Amino acid sequence: MALAAVSLANFMAYLDNNVTNVAIPTIQRDLHLSPAGLEWIVSSYLLVLAGLLLVGGRVADVFGRRRVFLIGLTVFTLSSLAAGLADSGGMLIGARAVQGLGAAMMMPATLAIILATFTNAKERATAIGIWGGVGALALALGPVIGGLISQHIHWGWIFLINVPVGVITLAVALPSVAESRADRGLAGGSLARRLDFPGLVTSALALFSLTWALIEGQDLGWTSARIIAGFAVAAVAVAVFAGIETRTEHPMVALPIFRSRVFSGGTITMMIWGFGILGIYFFTSLYLQRVLGFSPTKAGLAFVPMALCVAVFSVISPRVAAALSAHRTVALGMLGMVAGLVLFARIGAAASYGSLMPGFILFGAGAGLMNVPLMNSIMESAPAAQAGIASALINASREVAGLLGVTVIGAVLWNRDASALHGGASASAAFVDGYHVGLWVTIALLAVGVVLSYVTLRPTARPAELTSVVESAATAEAVSAEAVSADSPAAR
Numbered sequence: 001m002a003l004a005a006v007s008l009a010n011f012m013a014y015l016d017n018n019v020t021n022v023a024i025p026t027i028q029r030d031l032h033l034s035p036a037g038l039e040w041i042v043s044s045y046l047l048v049l050a051g052l053l054l055v056g057g058r059v060a061d062v063f064g065r066r067r068v069f070l071i072g073l074t075v076f077t078l079s080s081l082a083a084g085l086a087d088s089g090g091m092l093i094g095a096r097a098v099q100g101l102g103a104a105m106m107m108p109a110t111l112a113i114i115l116a117t118f119t120n121a122k123e124r125a126t127a128i129g130i131w132g133g134v135g136a137l138a139l140a141l142g143p144v145i146g147g148l149i150s151q152h153i154h155w156g157w158i159f160l161i162n163v164p165v166g167v168i169t170l171a172v173a174l175p176s177v178a179e180s181r182a183d184r185g186l187a188g189g190s191l192a193r194r195l196d197f198p199g200l201v202t203s204a205l206a207l208f209s210l211t212w213a214l215i216e217g218q219d220l221g222w223t224s225a226r227i228i229a230g231f232a233v234a235a236v237a238v239a240v241f242a243g244i245e246t247r248t249e250h251p252m253v254a255l256p257i258f259r260s261r262v263f264s265g266g267t268i269t270m271m272i273w274g275f276g277i278l279g280i281y282f283f284t285s286l287y288l289q290r291v292l293g294f295s296p297t298k299a300g301l302a303f304v305p306m307a308l309c310v311a312v313f314s315v316i317s318p319r320v321a322a323a324l325s326a327h328r329t330v331a332l333g334m335l336g337m338v339a340g341l342v343l344f345a346r347i348g349a350a351a352s353y354g355s356l357m358p359g360f361i362l363f364g365a366g367a368g369l370m371n372v373p374l375m376n377s378i379m380e381s382a383p384a385a386q387a388g389i390a391s392a393l394i395n396a397s398r399e400v401a402g403l404l405g406v407t408v409i410g411a412v413l414w415n416r417d418a419s420a421l422h423g424g425a426s427a428s429a430a431f432v433d434g435y436h437v438g439l440w441v442t443i444a445l446l447a448v449g450v451v452l453s454y455v456t457l458r459p460t461a462r463p464a465e466l467t468s469v470v471e472s473a474a475t476a477e478a479v480s481a482e483a484v485s486a487d488s489p490a491a492r
Helices: 002-018 021-031 035-063 065-084 089-117 121-152 162-176 191-195 197-220 225-247 255-259 261-291 296-302 304-324 326-344 353-381 384-422 427-456 464-477
Strands: none
Touching: 002 035, 002 065, 002 089, 002 121, 002 162, 021 035, 021 089, 021 121, 035 065, 035 089, 035 191, 035 197, 035 384, 065 089, 065 162, 089 121, 089 353, 089 384, 121 261, 121 296, 121 304, 121 353, 197 225, 197 384, 225 255, 255 261, 261 296, 261 326, 261 353, 261 384, 261 427, 296 304, 296 353, 304 326, 304 353, 326 353, 326 427, 353 384, 384 427
16 A cells, blocks of 8 residues: 555656646647746746755655655645646746645655565565556656647646545555654754755755756757856756765765765666656657647557556566566666667658557567666665665656756757758658657667666675775664554554
């Protein structure tokens, strides 16, 4: 039941990442929004979510993962109600920003709760597989749900459907999710010191600045003073954050965690995954509608087979990893993603629904196969007391990488598109040309991920010196991450 609760919450958070995309034209007509206001319906959610993920993970570790999860779930549900009932652009943008706050509290806590609930390694891997598969389903079903609702009901229901789901999730979570935290038994230290407020502020500033620059760069121009200033603020904030974390008694992020080959290599691999799947997802939606003439609903339905493959292979991936080991399974999954994109790079402006399916299926199967073993490897390499912040680091890096994927692939695609149009190509042919170049850039990056995951995730004996450094940092952080209610029937 605890797994059901955190999986439902994960579903809602992922769904709101992209459910609004196909409903944007309808929302613009109803609320009479300017293009800038329309963009911020999507961007306000992403900006707050990405900016506060690390804060949410740290607060969950200190105050308790169950408590923060329930608060985040409540905030997300109430703000979804406000978004669904919004009658102005300002109200909708504000509600979406508050949704991002709720998601930033929920998402890191969900994975940390799984780790605290499932102490058996095999059960934990299966639980993470289910959790990841549910999130992948939400990612692919978002356009379908958004298209069906905006075409046949009212766009407000793309947010209002979260309300009953949120209430059910809350009812399931209250009796079944046991409390766990990182600082149980911590001797001394005020709340302010344990929270590391300077670290919280500088990490949020860095992520806000970086996310804002990635969102606005295409419109304002990558060489504009405001975008350069945004990247500069992010870089300075990261440097200050690193300095703070090396000196504080109770760091928000114990930096020795990055000395772990598995944690650092796995996190970079996760970023490559996010870059590929989110970047290509966005522009493949445009390809289906602009070039192939699919309706928003039909374009959304085209992603369903991929989503089902992600979900199925996420569930079976722990068994594959048990037989092949995690590093081979992750590398094999990324190789499947590469193969799927190669198939997409071979189709043009006359593709049919059937000709798209092999690429979708291979890409989805690969993404599902590698995601859970990768997530499990990263989390197992982190100290148990830092489960919340480790989960937040994974989620934040994936969100930023996804935005980076849209940015980089978009820049490559539109530049190639403009060049092809200047050379006399038709609009469809020019877009396909740019889309293919963007695919090959992603294929090259995923190929690097194949090698990186195979090398960094290989199981080796942990060096004694590294173990001592990481564990001493974790001890300063917390003495135990045991569940407070470990003896309750729900926890068992």
